[in-house]
Structures are given as C-alpha cells and as structure tokens.
Amino acid sequence: MAxxxxxxxxxxxxxxxxxxxxxxCLAFAMQLAQKRAKLEDCxxxxxxxxxxxxxxxxxxMRLAKFGSETSAVEVxxxxxxxxxxxxxxxxTVLAVTASDKLTGQDFKERVESINSLQFDRVGxxxxxxxxxxxxxxxxxxxxxxxxxxxxxxxxxxxxxxTESPEAMAAAVAKTADSTPLIAKATPDNAEAMAKIAKExxxxxxxxxxxxxxxxxxxxxxxxxxxxxxVLSLExxxxxxxxxxxxxxxNLSTIRALALKKTFRPLGYPTMSFVTDGDADQQAIYATxxxxxxxxxxxxxxxxxxxxxxxxxxxxxxxxxxxKPVQVEPKIYPIGEPDANSPLMxxxxxxxxxxxxxxxxxxxxxxxxxxxxxxxxxxxxxxxSGDKLNDKIVADAMAKNNVEDLVKHRKLIIPGxxxxxxxxxxxxxxxxxxxxxxxxxxxxxxxxxxxK
Amino acid sequence: xPVPEVTDSFTSSVNRVTLGATKDSGGxxxxxxxxxxxxxxxxxxxxxxxxxxxxxxxxVLDSRPKDWPDILAQHYQDVLxxxxxWAKKCIEQFGADLICVxxxxxxxxxxxxxxxHAVKVTEEVLKxxxxxxxxxxxxxxxxxxxxxxxxxxxxxxxxxxIGTVTExxxxxxxxxxxxxxxxxxxxxxxxxxxxxxxxxLASDMGFPLEKIVTFxxxxxxxYGIEYSYSIQERQRLAALGGDKIMAMPSICDxxxxxxxxxxxxxxxxxxxxxxxxxxxxxxATTAICLLQAGVDIIRMRHPRAVAVVKNFIxxxxxxx
Numbered sequence: 001m002a003x004x005x006x007x008x009x010x011x012x013x014x015x016x017x018x019x020x021x022x023x024x025c026l027a028f029a030m031q032l033a034q035k036r037a038k039l040e041d042c043x044x045x046x047x048x049x050x051x052x053x054x055x056x057x058x059x060x061m062r063l064a065k066f067g068s069e070t071s072a073v074e075v076x077x078x079x080x081x082x083x084x085x086x087x088x089x090x091x092t093v094l095a096v097t098a099s100d101k102l103t104g105q106d107f108k109e110r111v112e113s114i115n116s117l118q119f120d121r122v123g124x125x126x127x128x129x130x131x132x133x134x135x136x137x138x139x140x141x142x143x144x145x146x147x148x149x150x151x152x153x154x155x156x157x158x159x160x161x162t163e164s165p166e167a168m169a170a171a172v173a174k175t176a177d178s179t180p181l182i183a184k185a186t187p188d189n190a191e192a193m194a195k196i197a198k199e200x201x202x203x204x205x206x207x208x209x210x211x212x213x214x215x216x217x218x219x220x221x222x223x224x225x226x227x228x229x230v231l232s233l234e235x236x237x238x239x240x241x242x243x244x245x246x247x248x249x250n251l252s253t254i255r256a257l258a259l260k261k262t263f264r265p266l267g268y269p270t271m272s273f274v275t276d277g278d279a280d281q282q283a284i285y286a287t288x289x290x291x292x293x294x295x296x297x298x299x300x301x302x303x304x305x306x307x308x309x310x311x312x313x314x315x316x317x318x319x320x321x322x323k324p325v326q327v328e329p330k331i332y333p334i335g336e337p338d339a340n341s342p343l344m345x346x347x348x349x350x351x352x353x354x355x356x357x358x359x360x361x362x363x364x365x366x367x368x369x370x371x372x373x374x375x376x377x378x379x380x381x382x383x384s385g386d387k388l389n390d391k392i393v394a395d396a397m398a399k400n401n402v403e404d405l406v407k408h409r410k411l412i413i414p415g416x417x418x419x420x421x422x423x424x425x426x427x428x429x430x431x432x433x434x435x436x437x438x439x440x441x442x443x444x445x446x447x448x449x450x451k
Numbered sequence: 452x453p454v455p456e457v458t459d460s461f462t463s464s465v466n467r468v469t470l471g472a473t474k475d476s477g478g479x480x481x482x483x484x485x486x487x488x489x490x491x492x493x494x495x496x497x498x499x500x501x502x503x504x505x506x507x508x509x510x511v512l513d514s515r516p517k518d519w520p521d522i523l524a525q526h527y528q529d530v531l532x533x534x535x536x537w538a539k540k541c542i543e544q545f546g547a548d549l550i551c552v553x554x555x556x557x558x559x560x561x562x563x564x565x566x567x568h569a570v571k572v573t574e575e576v577l578k579x580x581x582x583x584x585x586x587x588x589x590x591x592x593x594x595x596x597x598x599x600x601x602x603x604x605x606x607x608x609x610x611x612x613i614g615t616v617t618e619x620x621x622x623x624x625x626x627x628x629x630x631x632x633x634x635x636x637x638x639x640x641x642x643x644x645x646x647x648x649x650x651x652l653a654s655d656m657g658f659p660l661e662k663i664v665t666f667x668x669x670x671x672x673x674y675g676i677e678y679s680y681s682i683q684e685r686q687r688l689a690a691l692g693g694d695k696i697m698a699m700p701s702i703c704d705x706x707x708x709x710x711x712x713x714x715x716x717x718x719x720x721x722x723x724x725x726x727x728x729x730x731x732x733x734x735a736t737t738a739i740c741l742l743q744a745g746v747d748i749i750r751m752r753h754p755r756a757v758a759v760v761k762n763f764i765x766x767x768x769x770x771x
Contacts, residue, residue: 029735079645081492082688084681120721121673121714148748165623243499245767252494256457263455280759287761291680291743292494304724309736317740319677351641351675356679358711363519372622442561 003056005033011049012042019043021130059175061258061267063090064203064228064295066130067157068178073129075230075295076269085322090269091318092290094310095130095159097275097300100146107146107312111153113302119311126311128156132298133171134181137161144170151175159183159298160203165192168389176200179307183207183271183438184232187217194224203228205271211250211257215265230296232271244285246271251293269295278370279303280418287313327349342367342450343402344412344435345393347374347382356439363443368405372396381412390423397428412450414439457496461691464490465502465747466661466698470549470634471583472610474706480609481581486546486664486747487700492687493745504768505742507757508585509547509752510706511537513572514556514564520716522730526754534572535579542580545754546761549612551585552576553707558589559596566601573605584614585702585748587636592620600627607631612702612748614638615666618649625653636702638666641678643685643697650696665701671708672737679703683744703741706752709734729757739763 009029019176020041020396022028031037032053039045039053063077065178073093080086090217111131118127133149135143143162150158151174158180160171164337168182183205185193190206197204206229208214214231221229231391233250251270257263272294274285282299290313299310317385319325334357346356348371360367374382382388397403397411409430413421415437425432436445469489472478489502508606515531516524530537534552541547554569556562576584586602588595600623614636616624621637626633636654639646646667654660667682689697709715714723715730723729734756738749742764751757 075696082681082684083677086684211454212452215454219452244763245769248494248767249498252492253457257454258493260457261455265452279728280735280755281762282734284735284739284759284763287739288743288767292741303728304722305726305728305732306724308723308729309672309732313676313736313740316672316677317680321677321681325677327676351670351678354674361710361713411758 003053008032008053009179009340011045011052012229013044013046015044017044020222022230044365050427059267060262061255061269062228062267064181064230066159066179066181066203071129071155071157071178073157078255078293078295079259081252081259083317086378087320087322088318090295091314092294093129093157093159093296094286094290094314095132095296095298096128096302097132097134097161097298098150099134100139100142102146103142107149110302111150115154115156117302117304117307119304119308121308121312123314126315128307128311130159130181132156132159132161135164135167135171138164138167140164140167140170143167143172147180148174149427151178159296161298163189163197165189168193168196172196172200176202179203181205181230183230185217185221187213189221190217191224194221197226197228200225203230205230205232206268207232207234209234209354211253211266214264218265218268229268230271234271244288247294248288249294251289253294254432268381271295271296271298273298275300277305282306283310286310290314291317327353327371327405329371329373330394331405332371333366334360334369334371335364337366337368339405339407341365341372341406342412342446343406343410345372345396346367346414347369347372347377347379347388349374349376349378349382353377356442359439359442360446363446364448365443365447368402370396370400370402379416383417383420388417388420390420390427393420393424394427397430412445434442455637457492459495459691463691463693463698464488465687465690465700465732465745467503468634468662468664468700469587470610470612472608476610478609479577479581480583482583483610484583489687489691489745491691492684493743498768498770500583501768503747505747505764506548507546507738507748507761507764508549508551508702508748509541509757510551510553510750510752511541511576512556513552513554513569514562516555516643517561518576520710520730521708522566522715522727523753533575535575538576538580539570540584545757547751547757549580549582549585549748550576550580551750552585553587554589554598554602556589557594558591560591561589566598569598569602573602577606577609584609584611585632585750586611587637588615588624592617595749596623598618599624602632603627603631606633610634612636612664614664616649616653618645618652621649621652622656625656625658629656629658634662634664636666637699639668641668641670641682641749642683646682646686647696650699654696660695660699663699665697665699666703667701669705669708669741671705671712672733672740673714674708674712675703676737676740679745680740683741683746687745700747701745702748702750703746705734705737705738705741705751705756706750709737709756710752731759735759742767
C-alpha cells in the first residue's frame with residue numbers, strides 16, 4: 001500500500017537541506033507521496049530508507065504475464081475490492097482444458113473447437129484467452145507433443161498443467177518461446193518447478209491446500225528466484241464443505257489480505273479450475289469466479305452457448321465504471337429494413353441504445369437506428385452538454401450516407417430534444433418527426449405515425 | 452505461515468424481512484420466507500455472516516403472454532391461461548421459493564384488463580399455492596393506481612410483497628400496502644440516490660423501513676448489468692455501514708430482462724451456440740452476477756435457469 005507523506009517523512013534525513021529543491025523535507029515527502037518527485041532527488045537518504053520506500057511503491061498485487069507476443073495476457077495488479085471504488089484492471093483470463101489423453105486428429109479438433117470460441121457483440125470482439133494443456137496421460141512425451149501441437153495450431157496463450165517436473169520440462173522445451181504459464185508447483189515439487197520457471201523465464205502457478213500453506217510456498221519459491229506467480233488453491237475441499245464456496249470465500253480473503261494488509265506472500269493473481277459438472281454448471285460457477293476475484297478460470301466445456309454469457313459477464317464486470325459503455329456510432333438495421341423504412345437517431349450511450357433497440361424490435365417495424373456519437377452520454381445529458389445538436393446530427397447523417405439508405409427524407413428524433421427540430425430541418429433539409437419521450441412508447445408511435 | 456486477520460469495521464446489517472403469513476399470524480400461507488440479515492459483503496468474513504439464503508420468485512403472468520419465445524413458453528403450454536395452475540407448476544415442478552404474480556394484462560397497451568380480473572387472479576393463486584406472494588403491477592401509473600389497491604385488498608392478511616412504487620408514483624400503493632399490512636417494493640431507475648429518495652418518501656408516509664424491499668432496476672448481462680451490479684454492492688456497503696434508509700434487502704428481475712435480449716430470442720445465430728441453452732444461461736448468469744453483488748430475491752422464468760441457480764444458492768449459502 002502506498003505510504004502517506006508523513007510516513008515517508010519519517011524515513012527522510014529531516015535536515016531541510018533544500019538540495020532536492022524543496023524548502024523542507026516534509027514538503028519533499030508530500031511531493032513523493034503524490035508521485036510528483038523522485039527519491040533520487042534526495043542525495044542524503046539512507047540505504048535502509050531507500051529499500052523501504054521502494055518496497056512500499058510495489059503494487060500490492062503483482063502482475064503475471066504469459067503467452068507469446070500475439071497471445072499475451074496479463075492478470076493481477078488489481079487495486080480494489082469493488083469495481084465502483086475505481087475499476088478492475090485486468091479481465092479474468094478464461095482458459096479451456098485440452099487433455100493430452102487425446103491424440104492426433106482428436107486433439108487437433110479439440111484445439112480447433114477452443115480456438116473458435118469467439119464472439120462479436122455490439123461491436124466488441126470477445127473470446128477465450130488460453131488453452132490449459134492437461135497432463136492426464138501421465139506421460140511426459142504425450143504432454144510435450146500436446147503442448148507443441150497447441151503452440152502450432154492455436155493463437156491462444158498456453159497453460160501447462162502437470163505436477164510432474166519431468167513432463168513439465170519436456171513440454172516447456174517445446175513451448176518456451178511462447179512463455180507458457182507453468183502449473184503447478186506444489187509443496188512436493190516446488191524446487192524443481194521453480195527451476196524450470198526460472199530457467200525459461202515463465203510465470204509459475206503455485207498450488208496448496210490452504211491460504212497459510214500457499215503463503216509458505218510462495219515465500220519458498222521466491223527464495224528460489226521466481227517472482228512471477230499465480231496462486232491456485234487445491235479445489236478438492238473436504239467432504240463436508242462445498243469446494244466452490246471455500247474457493248469463493250478464500251479468493252475474497254486473498255484479495256483482501258493483498259490489498260488491505262499488503263500481505264506480500266499472497267500478493268499475486270489467482271487461478272481456479274471449474275472442470276466438473278455439465279456446461280450449465282460450469283458457466284455459472286465460472287461466472288461467480290469471474291465476478292469475485294479469480295484472475296484465471298479454467299473450464300472444460302466447449303459449448304458456445306455457455307461461453308457467450310461467461311465472456312459477456314467478464315466484459316461487463318471489468319468495464320470502467322467512470323466511463324460510460326458506448327456502442328459504435330453507425331447505422332444499425334433492426335429487422336430487415338428497406339428504402340421505405342423509418343430512420344431514427346439516438347445516442348451512443350449503451351443503455352440508451354439498448355433500450356431503443358429493444359423497443360424498436362418489439363414494434364416489429366423494420367427500421368434503421370442512426371447512433372450519433374455523444375461520447376457515451378444519454379439524450380438529455382448530451383443535449384445540455386452540447387454533445388448533441390443539429391450540426392452533430394447532420395454530420396452523422398452525412399457520414400453514414402443516409403440519403404442512399406432510404407428514399408424518403410424523414411428523420412424521427414427523440415422526444416426529449418423536440419426543441420432542436422427547427423434547426424435540424426434547416427441543417428439537413430429533412431422533415432423532422434418528433435418521436436416519443438419514453439422509448440417504451442416507440443412501438444405505438446411507429447404503428448400510428450409512420451406511414 | 453500465520454496470515455494477518457482481515458478485519459471489517461461493519462457495524463450494521465441488512466434488514467431481515469419475513470414474507471407471508473401463516474394461519475397463526477392471520478394469513479393462509481403454509482410457509483413463510485425470510486430474507487436479508489447479511490452482516491458482511493458477499494464472501495466477506497465467514498458463512499455465518501452471510502445472512503439468509505437468497506430466494507427465487509418465479510413469474511406467473513395474470514394473462515397469456517404474447518411475446519414469449521417458444522424456448523420459454525414451451526414449459527408452460529398447459530398452464531398459460533391459468534395463473535393458478537401456472538403457480539402450482541412453478542412450485543411443484545420447478546422448485547420456486549415464491550410466486551411473483553406480474554399483472555402484465557392490466558396494461559392499457561396490452562390486454563387492458565380490469566380490477567375484477569386482477570382480484571380473481573390473486574385469489575386463485577393464493578388458493579393454489581401455500582408460498583408467500585409477490586404482487587407486481589404493470590408499470591402504467593394510472594392503471595396500477597386504479598387496480599393494485601384492489602389486489603392488495605384481495606391479499607389482505609397474507610403479508611405479501613407488493614409493488615412497485617416509484618419517485619413519481621408512490622402514494623396510492625404505499626397507503627394501501629400500509630393499511631393491508633403488506634411489504635412494499637420501492638423502485639428506482641438504476642440510480643442509487645433516487646433509490647434512497649423513494650425509501651424516504653414511503654417512510655414519510657409512515658411506511659416502516661423494515662417492511663421495504665428495494666428494486667434498483669435490472670439490466671441483463673450485456674445490457675447494463677454493470678450498473679445494477681455496482682448499485683447492489685453499494686447498497687450492501689451502505690447497509691453494513693449503518694445507513695438505515697438503505698438497509699433493505701433487494702429484489703431483481705433476471706427473467707424479464709433476459710428474455711427480451713436477442714441472445715435469448717434469435718434462433719438463427721449459429722455462432723452463438725444452441726438456442727435451447729442460450730436463453731436459460733443468459734438468465735442464469737444474470738442471476739448469478741447479481742447474487743455476487745448481494746441481491747436477496749431473484750425473479751426468474753426458465754426452469755433450466757432456475758435449476759442451476761438454485762443449485763448454486765444451495766451450495767454457497769449452506770449452513771454447516
């Protein structure tokens with residue numbers, strides 16, 4: 001956790017020598033706390049203070065990067081417990097298992113089905129990020145072959161999952177230049193796994209049964225010279241409790257220890273496996289883990305219908321609460337409109353657009369919606385902030401060639417901005433029709449007024 | 452290695468609200484449902500602080516829905532014209548904890564049905580099932596003010612959950628809910644300040660805060676759920692911090708919101724996967740996301756979605 005100015009002040013020489021350019025050490029400390037000054041500007045600071053300040057400047061949760069240049073993913077370095085406090089930075093990496101028990105064509109088809117888990121929704125491309133190669137066969141050769149196949153046939157990042165250092169060494173040898181995530185180091189194989197991670201410069205997933213055991217293990221591995229780690233709690237659980245529940249509570253505890261207590265041994269991103277149950281169950285378990293603090297989630301279903309909501313949940317939870325979600329400003333055809341269909345405009349604030357879209361759909365009148373770029377604000381906000389005026393609408397119409405789209409020259413505008421009708425008619429030469437204020441009335445409006 | 456203890460400075464908890472009245476309390480319900488009571492954020496602290504188990508209220512419409520896609524309607528073909536049988540099916544076959552009677556048919560733009568119809572539906576559903584009821588208006592202020600008081604009266608003594616009241620339209624329903632001793636749903640359009648304001652307005656009319664359940668409006672997954680999500684989290688934190696005006700449990704609507712999304716309805720979208728799974732999973736994951744943020748009652752529609760969400764709730768809120 002960042003130090004306050006006063007905490008920093010205590011570590012400074014307190015001589016007020018002004019060599020740093022500040023009148024006092026306290027003033028310098030305040031500037032340091034706000035990251036407006038650099039510690040190097042103080043020539044007299046002690047080595048001990050330097051180390052303490054450097055440690056405090058470290059993020060409370062480290063970042064882990066893996067994947068090749070094109071498939072690189074980053075997890076961790078989160079700063080808050082709740083998205084509204086700031087935002088969540090690095091979206092959960094969603095990975096799918098590929099077992100090395102599958103061979104030849106079967107394995108290739110599995111990889112292909114994972115590669116194809118990609119979707120476009122409202123102008124955003126969302127997809128799975130990684131393949132977790134599972135050493136179910138127990139054979140080092142089979143594992144290495146599977147890992148090599150994934151590297152050759154997929155653009156996704158690779159997670160290598162085995163507890164055997166021999167198998168890991170064999171698979172890493174085939175994939176090291178793609179920087180796989182090495183999973184997993186346990187209390188039994190920690191040294192050997194740490195050695196592989198260190199030699200190949202790959203991050204290491206660390207697995208133990210409890211939070212306490214995990215903290216021990218990360219310290220041990222850090223001492224071996226590996227700094228980039230991912231935490232994985234053994235998902236087996238005991239026979240009375242529910243593994244998912246333990247997992248979710250533990251993930252919240254780990255996040256809180258890292259952020260609120262700056263507890264370094266647990267200041268790493270986390271990984272969870274959801275490989276039991278049918279596609280429905282995996283989708284909802286994974287969704288809960290995406291919301292509540294798993295940096296990586298590994299599933300084994302490849303049902304597209306299960307991924308669409310998982311990936312959408314990730315997109316939504318990791319969106320920036322300070323920045324309104326926007327849709328791409330362009331023409332959206334609803335139904336199968338033709339040259340005689342109504343044309344209306346709305347703003348590019350996603351909620352505004354979705355509401356209009358769903359009400360136009362409900363009307364069953366094929367229509368065009370022109371989305372005007374208002375920097376993600378709603379109709380009234382945009383109008384009062386001059387992000388929506390006759391000129392902006394006219395420009396959007398010209399840019400999207402609406403004259404070629406429809407034969408008529410009528411534009412339906414939101415009821416809330418009826419006041420801009422006159423100017424808009426002048427600016428465009430189109431007839432302006434004032435639509436309803438609430439778009440729930442759009443179906444009625446389209447049926448009654450659109451001829 | 453010993454790890455430090457995470458200490459939360461929460462001083463308060465979410466209100467506990469009991470819905471339904473059995474014979475002993477002057478009603479005819481065979482069971483009651485208690486919600487709320489959380490003393491921490493979701494997954495914060497220990498399971499003992501998690502409060503009551505969240506519950507699922509399945510939607511029963513007062514009249515045959517016209518716009519339900521087949522994937523949803525197919526499960527109700529035999530009961531769509533009989534709210535009583537519909538409610539029974541939700542309880543006996545799909546495991547609903549509560550029934551939410553949604554008076555869609557009274558809306559002037561829909562079937563424009565009258566008070567006699569609404570009262571009859573209420574009485575029939577009360578007779579058909581023993582669980583507590585949620586009674587939900589159509590959203591048209593004028594029609595709701597005209598009819599929902601009659602619905603309230605028909606369920607008098609049953610300690611139902613009735614709504615919704617909004618900033619602009621709260622007086623009629625708040626007054627009658629108070630007179631008939633029901634619980635009240637206060638609704639706000641994804642705005643936590645308005646949410647608080649409606650609670651104050653209802654409270655100023657003498658309605659007890661501890662009988663209010665909030666509805667912060669729901670956006671489905673992909674349709675603004677992030678707004679609902681953060682408002683629910685902020686409401687929980689406010690409750691734990693001791694804000695009595697925001698200490699209510701909350702209800703959300705995963706059913707309606709999910710089934711109007713094109714991901715649920717569009718059959719011909721091969722890239723999106725099996726249409727039989729898409730809608731139910733959109734509904735289920737919408738519910739799951741909001742459970743992570745701390746909702747207490749979820750309105751739902753599809754039996755497959757209800758089954759997986761129930762399974763999740765039973766695992767996470769299981770008391771040891």
